[in-house]
Amino acid sequence: MTDDFYLLQPIPHPSAERRGVRLLLWRDDLVSPALPGNKARKLKYNLRQAWADGHTRLLTFGGAYSNHLAAVAAAGQRYAFETIGLVRGEAHLPLNPTLARCAAEGMALHYLDRSTYRQRTEPGFLAAVRRQYGPVYVLPEGGTNALALPGVAELIGELRLHTDFDAVAVAAGTGGTLAGLALGLAQAGYPARAVGVAALKGADFLHAEVAALLATAGAAGAGYELHTGYHFGGYAKLPPELRVFIQQFEADYGVLLDPTYTGKLLYGVLDLIEKGHFARGSTVVAVHTGGQQGWAGFGGMSSRPKE
Incomplete structure (x- = not known):
């Protein structure tokens, strides 16, 4: 026991x-x-791979109340990664509690309209994201890979x-x-x-x-x-x-x-x-x-x- x-x-x-x-x-x-639930488990080997590949910046996707965005932001702060969150929908101020927490933990938030967000798994879109944000380790929405x-x-x-x-x-x-x-x-x-x-x-x-x-x-x-x-x-x-x-x-x-x-x-x-x-x-x-x-x-x- x-x-x-x-x-x-x-x-x-x-x-x-x-x-x-x-x-x-x-x-x-x-x-x-700091990293509750299944999100920490999903991130564990992704973070190891990111370090092995020489990445210092994580980029991922989620809705405005995404548990995954919050977990990636927390992981970035804990393990010294820069983090970028591409958020579905328009920006609203003040930030809701989830996004405020992400921002407080250093995540840079950028917003995608819903039509653009639907392209998040397409190779051409991901190539454009890498051109825009530089070398990044891309985590899919929800952290599932x-x-x-x-x-x-x-x-x-x-x-x-x-x-x-x-x-x-x-x-x-x-x-x-x-x-x-x-x-x-x-x-x-x-x-x-x-x-x-x-x-x-x-x-x-x-x-x-x-x-x-x-x-x-x-x-x-x-x-x-x-x-x-x-x-x-x-x-x-x-x-x-x-x-x-x-x-x-x-x-x-x-x-x-x-x-x-x-x-x-x-x-x-x-x-x-x-x-x-x-x-x-x-x-x-x-x-x-x-x-x-x-x-x-x-x-x-x-x-x-x-x-």
């Missing part, structure tokens, strides 16, 4: 207890306060130090964290399943994204499952039902979920448990990937459900 056992928190929810499922929450949001997967895969070994488990579940946005968990399970030959809960509407395309990432990592055919019915209307949508669920979860278990990813994850996992998706007697670990700073974009979060 290692001294980070506090990161694994039992969630004795009535649905889990009724169905005989042991539900645990891995608090990846607490591993590194082949180098992101090994850092995420390491979580499987960390979990196995604490518990046996039958499934490990994570919210899916770009698919990188889900692919990394599937990779970790395949590398370990561990008989558990990686479960993704999509945070965005129309997420069936993620199957191809995850498959491509796994193939690049030499793990083509690694198993995973993706559930696309818990998006609550689309990415960054927070209807009253989801907000109330998150408020109640915090009241019951003392854990604040984020509004974009982990709120949907826990709602989805509990619904799957209630529907009998996981066998009685099984252990399911849900991964809290951080992102609580995103509440600033939703008018904040009260600590208790409204009466």
